[in-house]
Amino acid sequence: MNFDYDLFVIGGGSGGVRAARVAAGEAGAKVALAEESRYGGTCVIRGCVPKKLMVFASEYAGVADEAGRYGWDVTRGVFDWAAFSKRLNGELDRLEGVYRRLLDGSGVKMFDSRATLRDAHTVALDNGDVVTAKHILVATGGHPVRPDLPNANLGIVSDDIFHLAALPKSILIIGGGYIACEFACILQGLGVDVTVYYRGAQILRGFDDEARGLIADAMCERGIKLHTGTNILDMCPADQAAEAGQGAGPDVLRAAGQSTHQTKASTGSNQGPVWVKSTTGHETVFDQVLFATGRKANTAGLGLEDLGVKLGRGGQIEVDSYSQTAVPSIYAIGDVTDRVNLTPVAIREGMAFVETVFKGNPTPVDHDLIPSAVFTQPEMGTVGLSEEAAREREEIEVYSTSFRPMQSAFIDKPDRVLMKLIVSKATRKVLGCHIVAPGAGEMIQMAGIAIKMGATKEDFDRTVAVHPTMSEELVTMRKPVRTA
Structure with missing residues (x-):
């Protein structure tokens, strides 16, 4: 059977792009790639890169004080979120352009379109095109999820942080994993009054106990209000709570507006303050609520199960050590497989896929001892x-x-x-x-x-x-x- 392409990649994140351009540029395969959003995926557009730039920005908060103790005459100014956001978005645009040029330079055909599977070798694009490929690689990544809670739409998820029109004066972060803890430290450094609710006994579950204990102590020393053994029970707009007689008594804490640092942009979210009741009975009003309660694989609506591709309980694609699914022509790499959800791992999985399928060198993915x-x-x-x-x-x-x-x-x-x-x-x-x-x-x-x-x-x-x-x-x- 003649196919339109040797390889069709669904997803333009780090793993998918690396597999596509190496298969085309080094193995001589005819390759196409479809991306429904922005090239670069979670890491470049909604994760590692913008987050690390925010880390850098937040770390400057203590520089003036430390410099003063070392003998420098330095005056601390205020953080300009609008100026930072403009520069951040410009950098993300630049990086997306780099990804596009890398693909184009390798001869990969790009479709700015959502792709779904019709059969084991056929891809349908929402622009109306239908193409065939000998091999299909799914690299669609994952997305943050909100908990099953009434009014959860009042809160934001990690993807939304980078698009805030202004920084809130106060924020409640729900979760105790690395995303929750990283953003807690970032936002506190940028001048936001930060509270964290985590249902477990200690943050950063799965990491070394001694190490995570030290980080928890450091977060508290920096002024982050860390409440373990605590979860969110109920939430609604603050004005609605006040009308219902909630959030009006003297026991209700008003976190909004209590920031210890000044910012040039501190008007909070567009939705207004949120009233929150915790499982410990505390009622508090926050300018913003961030859910960092987990992620889910982007497999919904792709047509995978209809073809016999097996999905796990969380929707992740089940693959073998060579990233092959139950359907021989379909492979999957990266966060969509929920193995080790790190960008360098997705890239390694993409490289191993190319070695196995296009270079005749069967290469299982090595997930051992990953820093x-x-x-x-x-x-x-x-x-x-x-x-x-x-x-x-x-x-x-x-x-x-x-x-x-x-x-x-x-x-x-x-x-x-x-x-x-x-x-x-x-x-x-x-x-x-x-x-x-x-x-x-x-x-x-x-x-x-x-x-x-x-x-x-x-x-x-x-x-x-x-x-x-x-x-x-x-x-x-x-x-x-x-x-x-």
Whole structure:
């Protein structure tokens, strides 16, 4: 059978674009790609890139105070959200253009259209075109979801943060994962009064307990009101609550307008203040509510199940170690498969797909020992097993130190950092490394190389320290603090 294309990719995010252009540019395949929104996907347009730029912006909040303690005469100004947003949008436009040029330069045919599947080799586009392909790669990513709660539409999700006309004076963030914690730190740094409700006992579930505990403490020290064991019970517009007799008594807290920092744009959302009742009985009015309660794969309406593609309970596409679905001609990579939802992982999955399908080199995806970072303040970098996960698997030694780094200690700031190694008693291999510190994301990349190579504790010990640095502690810890 003759096909219009060797490969049709649905989704123009980092994984889909990499697979498309490598298949076309290096393997000589005839490739097309459809994207219904903006090229770059979640990472470039609605996630990693704009979020990290917001992290940078928020970190300047403390510069004037720190500089003053170091002897500089610096006066703190106010944050101009409108000016930042304009520059941010310009950068995202530039990056989207880069993605388009990369595809065009590789000879990939681009369709700015939504694509659905008619059969195992046929794609229908909402512009009316119908095309065929020998192989189809689904890389449609995921999207944030709101909880099943009355009036949940009054709150925003992470995608909306980047499009706010103005910063709210106060915000309630629902959730305790890395997205919730990152935006809590970002918004607090930009001058917003931040409250976090998380139903669990501690934020950042799944990460090392010692590391997430330190981050929780740091968030509270920065003025974030962190309420664990707490969830949202009810919400409605504040004026509606007042009319009903809710939110009018002396026990009701008014979070809106209590920001400790001034901003040039502090008019809140277009929908107006929101009255919230928590599961602990507190009633509070916030200018904005952000739901960071999870994400879901973008598979609805694609026609996958009708073709025999198996979906998981969360709608994610089930694939094997080569990213192949139950339908041999259809593959899937990235967040839509809900394996490890990180941009570099999606790119690696795309590369492995091309090696397997177009280069005759069957390549399973390696999801072991993936370094990652949480861009809270301070950051957390992690690779390998947490202490809790490791001790369930085998006998371990834990090397850990927490201290005030030189830069903070000199000006009497309470900020602490953590350096931690998890070591196998049997093999002496480093099973996990966890860093909580400014620049932890940069540090963990380097540590990840050594741990991926199978470095032992003695390999770390043989490495000469770089002094004076925070990270030198990774190679100077001689005695375990505990065994398990």
